[in-house]
Amino acid sequence: MSGGTAGGSALDVPGFADVEAAARRIASQVRHTPVVTSREIDRLVGAEVALKCENLQRAGAFKFRGASNAVLSLRDEDAAGGVCTHSSGNHGAALALAARLRSIPATVVMPAGAPRVKRRAVESHGGEIVECEPTLAARETMLRRVVEERGGRVIHPYDNFHVIAGQGTAALELVDDPRPAPWSEPLGGPVEALLVPVGGGGLLGGTTLVGAKRGRRVFGAEPARADDAMRSLRAGRIIPVEAPDTIADGLRTSLGERNFAIIRREVEDILTVSEESILAAMRLLWEHTKLVVEPSGAVPLAALLQHGPPRGAARIGVVLSGGNADLDALGPGLNP
Amino acid sequence: MSGGTAGGSALDVPGFADVEAAARRIASQVRHTPVVTSREIDRLVGAEVALKCENLQRAGAFKFRGASNAVLSLRDEDAAGGVCTHSSGNHGAALALAARLRSIPATVVMPAGAPRVKRRAVESHGGEIVECEPTLAARETMLRRVVEERGGRVIHPYDNFHVIAGQGTAALELVDDPRPAPWSEPLGGPVEALLVPVGGGGLLGGTTLVGAKRGRRVFGAEPARADDAMRSLRAGRIIPVEAPDTIADGLRTSLGERNFAIIRREVEDILTVSEESILAAMRLLWEHTKLVVEPSGAVPLAALLQHGPPRGAARIGVVLSGGNADLDALGPGLNP
Numbered sequence: 001m002s003g004g005t006a007g008g009s010a011l012d013v014p015g016f017a018d019v020e021a022a023a024r025r026i027a028s029q030v031r032h033t034p035v036v037t038s039r040e041i042d043r044l045v046g047a048e049v050a051l052k053c054e055n056l057q058r059a060g061a062f063k064f065r066g067a068s069n070a071v072l073s074l075r076d077e078d079a080a081g082g083v084c085t086h087s088s089g090n091h092g093a094a095l096a097l098a099a100r101l102r103s104i105p106a107t108v109v110m111p112a113g114a115p116r117v118k119r120r121a122v123e124s125h126g127g128e129i130v131e132c133e134p135t136l137a138a139r140e141t142m143l144r145r146v147v148e149e150r151g152g153r154v155i156h157p158y159d160n161f162h163v164i165a166g167q168g169t170a171a172l173e174l175v176d177d178p179r180p181a182p183w184s185e186p187l188g189g190p191v192e193a194l195l196v197p198v199g200g201g202g203l204l205g206g207t208t209l210v211g212a213k214r215g216r217r218v219f220g221a222e223p224a225r226a227d228d229a230m231r232s233l234r235a236g237r238i239i240p241v242e243a244p245d246t247i248a249d250g251l252r253t254s255l256g257e258r259n260f261a262i263i264r265r266e267v268e269d270i271l272t273v274s275e276e277s278i279l280a281a282m283r284l285l286w287e288h289t290k291l292v293v294e295p296s297g298a299v300p301l302a303a304l305l306q307h308g309p310p311r312g313a314a315r316i317g318v319v320l321s322g323g324n325a326d327l328d329a330l331g332p333g334l335n336p
Numbered sequence: 337m338s339g340g341t342a343g344g345s346a347l348d349v350p351g352f353a354d355v356e357a358a359a360r361r362i363a364s365q366v367r368h369t370p371v372v373t374s375r376e377i378d379r380l381v382g383a384e385v386a387l388k389c390e391n392l393q394r395a396g397a398f399k400f401r402g403a404s405n406a407v408l409s410l411r412d413e414d415a416a417g418g419v420c421t422h423s424s425g426n427h428g429a430a431l432a433l434a435a436r437l438r439s440i441p442a443t444v445v446m447p448a449g450a451p452r453v454k455r456r457a458v459e460s461h462g463g464e465i466v467e468c469e470p471t472l473a474a475r476e477t478m479l480r481r482v483v484e485e486r487g488g489r490v491i492h493p494y495d496n497f498h499v500i501a502g503q504g505t506a507a508l509e510l511v512d513d514p515r516p517a518p519w520s521e522p523l524g525g526p527v528e529a530l531l532v533p534v535g536g537g538g539l540l541g542g543t544t545l546v547g548a549k550r551g552r553r554v555f556g557a558e559p560a561r562a563d564d565a566m567r568s569l570r571a572g573r574i575i576p577v578e579a580p581d582t583i584a585d586g587l588r589t590s591l592g593e594r595n596f597a598i599i600r601r602e603v604e605d606i607l608t609v610s611e612e613s614i615l616a617a618m619r620l621l622w623e624h625t626k627l628v629v630e631p632s633g634a635v636p637l638a639a640l641l642q643h644g645p646p647r648g649a650a651r652i653g654v655v656l657s658g659g660n661a662d663l664d665a666l667g668p669g670l671n672p
Contacts, residue, residue, distance in 0.1 A: 117623070183392045290392055290628040291628065292626040292627065293626075
């Protein structure tokens with residue numbers, strides 16, 4: 001566990017070597033997702049945008065990278081009891097799939113009333129759902145009870161050494177081995193900056209490790225209505241989000257401690273975006289790439305559209321973090 | 337022009353060799369689109385479904401194949417005056433792009449009140465729009481006037497030798513050189529049947545030429561609310577559609593003469609589907625492949641879900657014909 005300490009704290013924080021190790025560990029399970037481009041999006045942004053398609057990742061989001069790395073990192077005797085987590089979103093489905101691939105059980109604590117599509121995703125990968133009240137406190141209480149009753153290792157959605165290292169592999173591919181989709185225009189050159197959504201900071205943490213090592217500028221993007229990462233970075237300490245009323249359901253969480261320890265050192269800036277920008281960016285992606293991207297995944301493009309590209313960056317790598325849009329919420333047009 | 341006559345008629349009808357010639361002619365402009373699979377969709381259908389992603393084709397639909405072949409087949413002296421057509425949909429944008437790539441002008445007659453996204457698609461590829469009343473008669477009258485005033489060759493959306501041959505190249509790739517998307521499961525073997533949407537019959541006509549030559553069974557699929565192809569096939573003569581009130585806007589047209597001359601000889605059956613099936617299939621595609629497919633492109637999957645796979649076919653090749661969904665029509669969820 002190289003880079004096991006950060007800033008002298010006792011936190012167990014991964015370093016770049018852990019991202020490389022994760023890439024090797026998960027290579028046989030995880031998809032090396034393609035990079036797509038769109039001339040129309042480039043024109044609107046005013047720079048070349050390389051879109052890393054983690055919406056095409058297994059279980060529909062980059063979350064499978066971290067979950068896979070965490071599950072594969074367990075020693076056999078620890079894995080035998082299974083894994084558990086609390087999640088209202090993509091981590092639950094990702095962990096269920098990662099567990100199934102190791103033939104161990106997964107239990108996911110989910111708030112009652114979570115979208116049908118999210119429940120189905122966990123169940124379709126063989127995970128067991130345990131319901132709780134829709135508060136963070138209730139989730140944590142229920143998770144503790146699950147661990148007491150069933151055993152099993154808790155795999156936190158983002159504040160976890162191996163999860164952070166696993167999420168970093170998306171940026172590692174984007175920098176070291178971008179593979180333009182066969183139907184898409186090739187990139188004009190390597191990306192100069194990395195821009196990813198930030199909720200709990202798993203993806204941004206891992207991306208930061210890669211950017212720092214490879215000499216790429218790193219930026220995060222989050223909804224203005226859940227701007228805890230921006231405020232935390234400014235303040236130099238974690239400021240939890242309150243009442244994050246945003247359509248970007250993957251980004252409603254507050255930064256984790258390990259995540260902040262990494263992010264605060266190297267991230268150049270956190271950009272915040274309006275709800276309108278998120279929807280507009282999501283539409284643009286659907287229209288011009290023909291890819292279904294969920295609201296959280298559209299947040300980096302929203303930042304580029306709202307703020308313009310980072311000064312001096314001609315080519316920006318963006319992670320389209322997931323494709324699990326809640327189609328039920330889109331309105332009557334898609335619902336027979 | 338092999339196969340220049342069909343059933344003794346004087347119609348100028350392409351044969352398989354013309355599809356091969358089209359493939360060579362358009363190779364440098366047209367994308368060899370990937371084939372994706374979905375275990376979940378296979379499970380629901382009860383057979384393996386190979387989804388040919390023409391929604392990822394340039395201009396967002398297979399229509400670019402036919403338009404490209406038609407424009408590249410013009411002699412220089414004929415091309416100089418430009419091209420024109422009437423279209424309320426994907427053919428207009430495809431022709432505009434094909435013309436721009438040959439540096440000739442394109443005029444597209446469109447009904448007033450056509451969706452904004454369709455107008456924008458024509459304009460973004462440099463086509464000029466001339467508006468007319470929203471009736472077929474008005475479109476044809478206006479097109480004649482455009483030809484009289486501006487000159488230019490008319491490229492019919494489907495009842496055209498080179499358009500049919502060009503559309504056949506999608507099925508040719510699917511049969512001879514399917515390229516599984518890098519993030520998708522490989523196919524278990526070659527497809528045994530081909531199933532494509534049918535409106536005017538350009539795609540089904542070209543697909544039929546390929547299926548007949550390569551020994552694949554060929555099926556069409558259309559909305560029950562625009563079931564002219566099914567009725568025409570049964571009756572042995574073209575029965576035009578009346579008041580085709582379907583969400584599958586690409587399939588509201590009646591069969592063309594050249595198209596019917598090919599289709600009647602070799603197509604095994606035309607399957608009709610409900611509007612509910614179309615929406616359900618479109619949703620499934622969005623959810624499980626993360627690809628935006630327009631209603632017309634979801635019609636073949638709708639047929640498989642509604643009727644089951646063709647008896648004896650374990651692996652079915654389906655063309656996802658286009659991705660230009662009218663997102664404005666989807667409801668408030670996508671519209672900031």
